Amino acid sequence: MTVEFCGLQLAHPIINGSGTFDAIAARRAFGAAVDVEFPFAAYVSKTITVEPRLGNPPPRLWESPAGLVNSIGLPNKGLAGYLTEDLPELARLPVPLITNVMGSTAVEIAQLVEACDERAEISAIELNVSCPNVKTGLDIGADPRQLEEVVRALRPRTGKPLIVKLTPNAADVAACALAAEAGGADAVSLINTLRALALTPVSRGGPSVLSSPRSWLGGGTGGLSGAAIRAVALAQVAAVTERVTIPAIGMGGVRSVTHARDLLDVGARLVAVATESFRDPTVGARIARELDSRPSPPLSYGPA
């Protein structure tokens, strides 16, 4: 079941969501099997920023009903560290590499995109626009006009496929997808995590009851992912594919081949597996295998 995606030929339509599978760490845990049985048809890196980031103080995780609230804070080695230390490691993967980048200013984003454009190991660039504009405080990706401007400015800077990772925390996600397309994006991917909050547990009635609620996560608010968000993802992907002509990567709560088929059925070209890989790192391969096997023909009860 090979798939064409922005000029890339992929073995199947299952990839990973950015920041949910660290191929380099996976080699430390599982050895060479990671490369031999790589579960995804393309590999999306975690988000890279210009400067190194340590990430948010712990705690970073909260398990919610059928989901996970995280506040990781995009820890990464920065652009230079990524290019010199991680890229050679990721280039050894048996699949095309998509590098995810985020900048907080137009200059930063341009710098990231140009640096990726120069590297043959990188097949496509994904733009994380779930980042507040330093002036307005609004997510760049939540404002269609601003998003279109950002993409339009980047478009001449790279000939590689440019994927815009949309934020679900917007009034009209389809309008944002249209804006990305109008700016010159080759594809959109969605959904990112939904903004969420987890409170520090208090022992009710005990001496340690807090006078006011306090966030459990060291970073304040977090993002919700996992099975809990699948229906939201399906609705947003359907709304986006109805409006845009560029391909979409659908993701959000995919745990099985049925869930992947749902997203493909509403028009996604590729499907990303994210939080489910935390529960089972090879689930992507299983879904791809099951997608490939034709549904069994109906049973015949008599001579044909």
Add this chain to the structure above:
Amino acid sequence: VIDGPVAAAVIGAGSGRTTAPFGRRLLTVTGVDELGAYRVLRVADPDGPMPDPGQFAMLATAEGWGGGEDERPYLPRAFSVARWLADRRSRRSPIGGEAHYLMEDVGPGTRRLCELRAGEELWALGPLGQGFTASRDGRRALLVGGGVGIAPLAIWQDALECEGTLASTVLLGFRDGSRAKGAALLRGAHIATDDGTAGHHGFVTDLLAEELERDAHATVYACGPPRMLEAVRAMCATRGVPAQLALEAGMACGFGACYGCVVPRRGGGYLRVCVDGPVIDAAELASIEEHAGGAGGTR
């Protein structure tokens, strides 16, 4: 075919860690032993590699994972391997054995795992992470454990005794006498309890201070709650005693993907407990905070 009570854990030759098979595997519970407030889950793992002492596995029950309190659990839970009994038939190869896990019901995930009975199934991913490293400088081994954190010290004691030349002293602390029954997991343990219902009335670090006072030519191997580990870390740092600490942290994956289980590194930045640990040289750690990796969110 289990090879009796003789554990097969051995000290690695320092050639890196044992890697896990890629993908979780469905295993069968062979038995459950009650140990006071704790349970020891015995699991047949015919295709699992023999873990390094200190390594852990991510566990989830095959049935009924989810749908509990607040529709949790959802993510698998991390457990140190407490003991490994090698299958007789594979004595020569390090594959296949019975893994033991020490459990305490502290949340929806551990509660569901504690309900498992012989014959029921669970998913396991592992062995994961970096285990203990034997000191080669002639220092005696001091094993210091607290609560359910005594688990990796049991397989470490097995390994040190297999090595033969290394005598170990075991100091364990518990909240109360019911939990102190967990000390049966190790041999020859000196016990402290917070409430004085068993052993020394006080903290295990009181026992550690006495031991170091007597003979500080030791390496400390410790695992327990953050407050205990911080006390051990500080005590060892003050006296110049090398220490390896097995840390607990809430984690979503166990193999470096989620970046959720970090602890502050000395000098800045963070270490991932799952791939940089769970056993970390105390000298690499900043002070260990109460919520370390935030286990409360994913119990």
